[in-house]
Amino acid sequence: METLLNIRNISKQFGKNTVVDQVSFDVHKGEILGVLGPNGAGKTTVIRSIMDIIRPDSGEIRFNFQDNNNFLSQIGYLPEERGLYRDSRVTDILLYLAQLKEYPRDRARKRVLEYLAKFDLENAGKMKIKELSRGMAQKVQFIGAILHEPAILILDEPFSGLDPVSQDVFSEEIRNLARNGVAVLFSSHQMNLVENLCDRIFMIHKGKKVLYDTLLRIKQDFGSFKCEIMSEENIRDKFINFKETEKIEQEGLRTTIYLKKGVEPGQFIQKLPDNISIEEVTIKRDSLHDIFVRTVTEN
Amino acid sequence: MKTVQNNTIRNGIKVALWEIRKLVWNKAFIISLLLTPVIWGLFMGLPRLFEKIGEPAAAPTTYIYIVDEIGIYESLSQKVSDIDNLFLRKHSGPIDDLRNRIEGDENAGYVHITEEIFETRLISVMTGTGDTHIPLAFNTRLKETLTRYELAMHNVEAGDIEKIVAGYFVSVSPVIEESVDPMDRVRKWVPPIFAMIIFFMVFMSGMTTMQSAISDKRDKMIEILLSSVSASSLMYGKIIGNFFAGLIQLAVYLIYALMFIHFLGIPGLGHIPVHQLLSYIISPELPLLLFFALAGYLLFSSIYAGLGATMEDVMNAGNFQGIIMLLPALSALFISPVIGNPEGIIAQIGSYIPFTASIVMILRITLIDLALIEIVIPVVILLASTMFMAKLAGKIFRTGMLMYGKEADPKEMWKWLRQ
Numbered sequence: 001m002e003t004l005l006n007i008r009n010i011s012k013q014f015g016k017n018t019v020v021d022q023v024s025f026d027v028h029k030g031e032i033l034g035v036l037g038p039n040g041a042g043k044t045t046v047i048r049s050i051m052d053i054i055r056p057d058s059g060e061i062r063f064n065f066q067d068n069n070n071f072l073s074q075i076g077y078l079p080e081e082r083g084l085y086r087d088s089r090v091t092d093i094l095l096y097l098a099q100l101k102e103y104p105r106d107r108a109r110k111r112v113l114e115y116l117a118k119f120d121l122e123n124a125g126k127m128k129i130k131e132l133s134r135g136m137a138q139k140v141q142f143i144g145a146i147l148h149e150p151a152i153l154i155l156d157e158p159f160s161g162l163d164p165v166s167q168d169v170f171s172e173e174i175r176n177l178a179r180n181g182v183a184v185l186f187s188s189h190q191m192n193l194v195e196n197l198c199d200r201i202f203m204i205h206k207g208k209k210v211l212y213d214t215l216l217r218i219k220q221d222f223g224s225f226k227c228e229i230m231s232e233e234n235i236r237d238k239f240i241n242f243k244e245t246e247k248i249e250q251e252g253l254r255t256t257i258y259l260k261k262g263v264e265p266g267q268f269i270q271k272l273p274d275n276i277s278i279e280e281v282t283i284k285r286d287s288l289h290d291i292f293v294r295t296v297t298e299n
Numbered sequence: 300m301k302t303v304q305n306n307t308i309r310n311g312i313k314v315a316l317w318e319i320r321k322l323v324w325n326k327a328f329i330i331s332l333l334l335t336p337v338i339w340g341l342f343m344g345l346p347r348l349f350e351k352i353g354e355p356a357a358a359p360t361t362y363i364y365i366v367d368e369i370g371i372y373e374s375l376s377q378k379v380s381d382i383d384n385l386f387l388r389k390h391s392g393p394i395d396d397l398r399n400r401i402e403g404d405e406n407a408g409y410v411h412i413t414e415e416i417f418e419t420r421l422i423s424v425m426t427g428t429g430d431t432h433i434p435l436a437f438n439t440r441l442k443e444t445l446t447r448y449e450l451a452m453h454n455v456e457a458g459d460i461e462k463i464v465a466g467y468f469v470s471v472s473p474v475i476e477e478s479v480d481p482m483d484r485v486r487k488w489v490p491p492i493f494a495m496i497i498f499f500m501v502f503m504s505g506m507t508t509m510q511s512a513i514s515d516k517r518d519k520m521i522e523i524l525l526s527s528v529s530a531s532s533l534m535y536g537k538i539i540g541n542f543f544a545g546l547i548q549l550a551v552y553l554i555y556a557l558m559f560i561h562f563l564g565i566p567g568l569g570h571i572p573v574h575q576l577l578s579y580i581i582s583p584e585l586p587l588l589l590f591f592a593l594a595g596y597l598l599f600s601s602i603y604a605g606l607g608a609t610m611e612d613v614m615n616a617g618n619f620q621g622i623i624m625l626l627p628a629l630s631a632l633f634i635s636p637v638i639g640n641p642e643g644i645i646a647q648i649g650s651y652i653p654f655t656a657s658i659v660m661i662l663r664i665t666l667i668d669l670a671l672i673e674i675v676i677p678v679v680i681l682l683a684s685t686m687f688m689a690k691l692a693g694k695i696f697r698t699g700m701l702m703y704g705k706e707a708d709p710k711e712m713w714k715w716l717r718q
Binding site: 048051053054069070072073075077079081082083084086087088092096097099100101141144 | 306317518520
């Protein structure tokens with residue numbers, strides 16, 4: 001697997017506060033790497049270090065491009081704190097962003113039209129940013145990040161404020177880009193989206209790496225199974241003495257039984273009591289959300 | 300290293316072109332560009348217009364009857380013939396009839412001229428009412444005519460009479476003879492005025508640079524931009540872009556001014572051909588004057604760019620930022636003392652303070668011939684300060700631009716400078 005970006009032991013301090021501490025990870029061509037962490041974990045500092053917006057105090061960030069001299073032109077970036085010049089026209093600003101990335105103007109112009117059509121913004125080309133809705137402006141920002149055909153795309157909370165339809169459009173485009181060989185580094189707090197999109201996960205907490213593997217492996221290693229039962233009865237007490245049970249949560253008709261690590265789902269199903277009425281039962285691994293919360297809490 | 304520098308320059312140019320485009324295609328900029336000179340012209344013309352409107356109504360026609368007992372009526376009549384709305388009439392009847400005739404008439408008066416006048420030295424002009432208007436010029440001409448008559452009575456020759464009546468003219472001149480050509484003054488002052496206008500325009504461009512940095516923060520463009528260009532490229536791009544936008548503005552204003560001078564002339568000097576005015580601008584001192592104007596611009600625009608990165612809004616600028624913003628105004632304190640004594644201690648001190656050196660040196664170079672060392676030292680100080688300030692501003696710009704939703708205080712800025 002071709003690695004486009006190596007990050008080795010980067011650290012960054014602001015005053016006496018260490019915000020990134022000896023962090024290392026790689027980004028491969030064609031993969032979607034989820035960068036997770038609670039607020040203040042150091043995600044943005046890592047991303048800004050990659051973008052050369054801030055310099056780490058130590059460590060190494062290495063790009064494996066054919067021409068590393070102008071590496072920024074091969075990265076697309078959609079920051080969390082983002083906006084566009086309110087008084088500028090959509091096409092003008094997109095062409096300007098492409099120009100800053102050294103992308104040929106005629107090709108940029110062609111791709112602007114293609115992407116505006118793709119995101120239902122055909123008539124927005126001559127509109128000023130301030131005339132667009134928030135969702136439309138966010139689409140324009142996204143186009144600005146991918147217009148120059150980057151080898152690496154860094155997306156920091158790309159879905160915030162988007163309606164579900166637009167979220168699907170963005171998700172599909174991100175998958176397409178990855179399929180075409182773009183390495184996507186994707187930071188978000190929306191765990192369901194990360195789970196749906198990402199191949200691998202890098203999780204940072206208090207500046208340190210706490211998880212780094214494929215999504216499947218992380219779920220295998222860190223997530224046990226949970227059984228959700230929909231029942232009109234109060235079935236909680238029936239499972240309290242189960243040795244396979246880690247904890248039980250009840251919310252309305254839904255009872256969620258978290259199984260201990262190593263407990264096989266089949267083994268648990270066989271032990272379900274006969275004398276309870278079950279409307280619906282599902283067994284699945286802990287979600288990324290559960291793993292995230294547990295990891296953060298334990299750390 | 301060389302590639303990094305090339306990228307910085309190339310990206311800086313891209314940012315500069317965008318800044319020019321953003322500003323020049325802005326509707327408000329175009330309107331202000333075209334309308335400001337018109338408004339200036341209007342404001343310059345309005346007082347004159349008001350003067351005209353406010354001018355008193357034309358003076359009423361006044362008839363002055365001359366009771367001439369010494370025979371000066373003819374010569375007096377000739378002397379006053381050019382005074383508007385004044386007519387002389389010779390009266391030869393009894394005085395009482397005349398008095399009765401003009402009494403109550405606010406357009407009439409009379410003078411009784413007798414030999415006695417030369418003894419009493421008093422001429423009485425009697426008027427119909429207290430409001431009767433007697434032009435001052437009439438009084439002067441009457442005195443002149445009587446003086447001539449008196450001198451002739453003493454057998455003074457006609458040529459001498461003219462000399463005596465003409466009186467004396469007191470002139471004050473320097474020991475070294477100077478050219479009296481008023482165009483010399485124009486020639487002397489055009490280059491510094493041009494340089495000062497450039498300095499003023501670039502100062503305004505500095506403010507625009509600050510606004511541009513603030514708008515990048517406000518519109519949350521900064522991280523997107525910094526993901527493509529370095530903070531240095533962005534800052535210098537803004538400085539250069541806004542400078543050229545300022546020059547475009549200056550060029551338009553200059554065209555307006557030249558057209559004004561070409562067609563209407565300069566008050567007191569009349570018509571001056573444009574090519575002549577341009578030849579005055581291109582003087583031997585111009586490169587030096589331009590250097591001080593441009594170096595001053597770079598100094599202030601660096602400060603302003605850095606300052607813009609520390610605030611969300613000019614209106615909410617802190618005290619510290621407010622004080623820094625007023626630094627260029629320091630020059631104004633030096634203008635009068637420097638013009639008064641361009642070689643004095645104030646002028647010399649002003650030449651060595653980077654924030655005032657531009658204006659002070661532009662004035663001094665224009666007013667006196669400076670020794671080479673007196674030019675070289677301010678040049679070196681200004682250059683070094685500009686480079687130093689650009690470096691400091693770059694550090695503040697880089698960190699300040701990434702700080703959202705908060706104004707930076709001096710303590711924080713000091714911390715950034717030490718990083």
